[in-house]
Amino acid sequence: MERQPHVLVVSFPAQGHISPLMKLSIQIAAHGVKVTFFTTEVELGKFRESLPENFEEQSSITLVSIPDGVDEDVRYDPLKTLEAIEMIRRVIPNYVAGLIAEINQSGADEKISCVIADISVGGALEVAKKMGLEAVAIWPAAAPCLALAAHVPILLQDEIINSDGIIMKDEPIMLSKDVPACAWSSSDIGWRSSHPILSKALLGFYSIVPQYAEFYDLILCNSVYELDSPLFKLIPKALPIGPLLFTNRSATFAGKSWPKDSPCSAWLNEQPAGSVIYVALGSSTIASAKQVEELALGLEISGQPFLWIVRPDFMDGSTAKFPDGFRDRVSERSRIVEWAPQEMVLSHPSVSCFVSHCGWNSTMEGLTMGVPFLCWPYIADQFSNKKYICDVLKTGLELNKDENGITSRYEISSKINTLISSDVIRETALHAKDIVRKSSSEGGSSLKNFKSFIDDIKSL
Ligand code: UDP
DSSP: OOOOOEEEEEOOSSHHHHHHHHHHHHHHHTTTOEEEEEEEHHHHHHHHTTSOTTHHHHHTEEEEEEOOOOOHHHHTOGGGHHHHHHHHHHHHHHHHHHHHHHHHHTTOSOOEEEEEEEGGGTHHHHHHHHTTOEEEEEEOSOHHHHHHHHTHHHHHHTTSBOTTOOBOSSSOEESOTTOGGGEEOTTTOTTOOSSHHHHHHHHHHHHHHHHTGGGOSOEEESOOGGGSGGGGGGOTTEEEOOOOOTTSSOHHHHHHHSOTTOTTHHHHHHSOTTOEEEEEOTTTOOBOHHHHHHHHHHHHHHOSOEEEEOOTTTBTTBOOOOOTTHHHHHGGGEEEESOOOHHHHHTSTTEEEEEEOOOHHHHHHHHHHTOOEEEOOOSTTHHHHHHIIIIIIOOEEEOOOOTTSOOOHHHHHHHHHHHHTOHHHHHHHHHHHHHHHHHTSTTOHHHHHHHHHHHHHHTO
16 A cells, blocks of 8 residues: 655744644645644644544644743743743653654655744754754744844844844835835834834744754745745745635635634625625734724714624733623624634625735735735734835725824724725735635746645655
8 A cells, every 4th residue: 555645743832833834744744644733732722622522534734732841930921922932842852753763664665754844933944854854833913024034144243233123223114126026124124023022033033044044955934926026035935835724725624714604704705795794803912991992983974884803802911891882782684703713704795895914814815815905014014014014915904003002993894895886905815815725726926836846745
């Protein structure tokens, strides 16, 4: 019997990393390759809730997780974010080494021959390489950010940034004049945050790319060559295979992952075509009580039906409180839920626009479904993704803050109405959708790259 190839996929434990790496794993497994997916327990547990019960049997992906090794006094202290990340980065490669040894010495037919590791845990690539396995990196964020990451040593050496990531010259960083997406100012640099410790931790996610470069020859990215072709000259090791979705290249699984009785699908079916505002602000955005109030009232004033994802810890870490009477007033034309299958929502014909924090996964999903964006970035690369959407691709508008740092109900409602009545933005979004879809269809560059990657795995 022919030996089944076996890859180990290693994810950094955060939803925005696990999500694209799981999608990649599903697609790899759908091509006859055995996959063991590894991350830490708590984050995998959260993600499991969105997977069907018998996911492992259906997908032929084995899920493995361990405690993240973060001390309790560090876990809940934002000032110790750097320490927490370091603890995770220590624990994962050690465990990966043991896991590979255990599987490959067990006499099983399906020995691991390749490790695909999130570059955020680059130590796993070093382990794989030193054990004589194929080591492939994956970058789950945008390709312009990967280009920025690859250039961090040069930016430091030329004193364009300092070791805290602060831009030292009074001009934007411009990696290439041919690539508008590769320009950053201090207001949209990828490690932007309101706290220096967090900025330093975020900078670490960029500097790790060159730090481990000797251990990988290939870095997969969730991007589309045709959207950014000149940019890929800046990152020769990058292989764009985007969009990574639940619903492409793995059709047999996709049907099962979207329950027909999803709480939102029946409601979406009842709404007029092109009417629903979809609001989802990612897994980490936190809003103040005042901001939640303004968003609620902005949605109300817009007069449109809306589907709003409100995580239990969305409002300053506690349950969101809505303005008095709000829920009753909008009950006929809204759904407020803790989670919804986003790809399904965005692909529904009733959806007119996406109020998004511009996380990269959400960005790719919205682009693939041709939905115009109302951009509301919160931290880190979300600001450069916003710029990419609004200024480079021109498929969205930005929400602005007032002098108190609040985005008012009037800003929200008027931008919603401007966006949904703009034929130009809708057509541009449909054009981008066409490019993205062609790329992952037969003959398209992303599908070709993905297939040749699978062939390489099978030939190991
Ligand atoms: N997501 C989802 N349902 C929700 C909220 C989020 O399926 O109700 C998914 C979304 O489709 C995306 C991921 O969670 O794939 C969020 O990743 P992103 O990079 O956009 O944001 P992050 O959470 O990392 O800030």
